[in-house]
Amino acid sequence: MRILLQKVTDASVAVHGDIVGQIGIGYLLFLGVLHGDTSAQAELLAEKIVKLRLFDGEDGKINDRSILDTNGEILVVSQFTLAGRTEKGNRPDYTQAADPESAGKLYEYFVRKLESLGVQRVETGEFGAHMDVMLHNDGPVTLILEK
Numbered sequence: 001m002r003i004l005l006q007k008v009t010d011a012s013v014a015v016h017g018d019i020v021g022q023i024g025i026g027y028l029l030f031l032g033v034l035h036g037d038t039s040a041q042a043e044l045l046a047e048k049i050v051k052l053r054l055f056d057g058e059d060g061k062i063n064d065r066s067i068l069d070t071n072g073e074i075l076v077v078s079q080f081t082l083a084g085r086t087e088k089g090n091r092p093d094y095t096q097a098a099d100p101e102s103a104g105k106l107y108e109y110f111v112r113k114l115e116s117l118g119v120q121r122v123e124t125g126e127f128g129a130h131m132d133v134m135l136h137n138d139g140p141v142t143l144i145l146e147k
Contacts, residue, residue, distance in 0.1 A: 001037045001045055001106070002082040004030040007054050007141035011075045013125040014132045021123035026072035027054075028135050031110060032082025033103035034096050041147040042106050046113040049074075054141055068118050076114070077125040077133060078107050100128055 005027055012022040027049065050068055057064030067074065080103065084092035097103070104127050114122045125131045 001034060001041050001110075001147055002032040003045060003049070003145040004079070004082060005049065005052075005143045005145060006030075006135060007138045008075075009136045009138045011133070011135035013075065013077055013123075013134075015126045015129045017132075020126050020131075021075050021077075023073035023075045023121065023123050025070070025138075026067060026121075027074045028133070029074060029076045030079040030082060031076055031107060032079050033098040033106045034083050035098050037098060037102075037106055039106065039109050042110040043113055045145055045147050046110055046117060048145060050114065050117045050119060052143075071120050073121040073123070074114055074119050075123045075125075076107070076111050077131060078103070078127045104128070 008026060008028050010024050011028040012019050014020065051066055053063045053066050055065040055070045055072070056062050080094060080097045081092065083097035084094050085096060086092050107127055111122055111124055
C-alpha cells in the first residue's frame with residue numbers, strides 16, 4: 001500500500017461536479033493498493049497515520065500533536081496511479097496496482113480502521129471514479145507512507 005498524506009486546512013473531492021467528500025483541518029490521504037496488499041498492512045498504516053505528530057502544540061512546539069489530539073478530519077481518496085512505475089519508457093506501468101475488487105475491499109477496510117481508531121470524521125471520494133480534488137496544503141506538509 002502506498003499513501004500520499006497531505007496536511008490540509010481544508011479539502012474536498014467531487015464527482016461529476018457534485019462534492020462527495022469534504023473536510024476541514026486534517027489530512028488528505030491518496031491511497032494506492034498494490035497487488036498482494038493485505039488487511040494487516042492497512043491496519044499498520046492506519047495506526048501510523050493516527051499517531052503521526054504533525055500538528056503544533058498549544059505552546060507552539062512543532063510536530064507535537066496527532067490527528068486524534070486535534071480532533072482533525074481525514075479525507076481518503078483512492079488513487080491507483082500511486083502504483084505506477086516510470087523506470088522504463090515514457091508511459092507509466094500500472095501492473096503493480098491491485099485488481100479493482102481487491103483494492104476496493106482494502107480501501108473500505110482502511111477507512112473503517114481509521115474510524116475505529118477514533119478519528120472523529122472520515123470522508124471519502126468515490127472508489128474508481130474520475131474525481132476532482134481541491135485542497136489547501138498546510139505547511140506544505142506532504143509525506144509518503146508505504147507498507
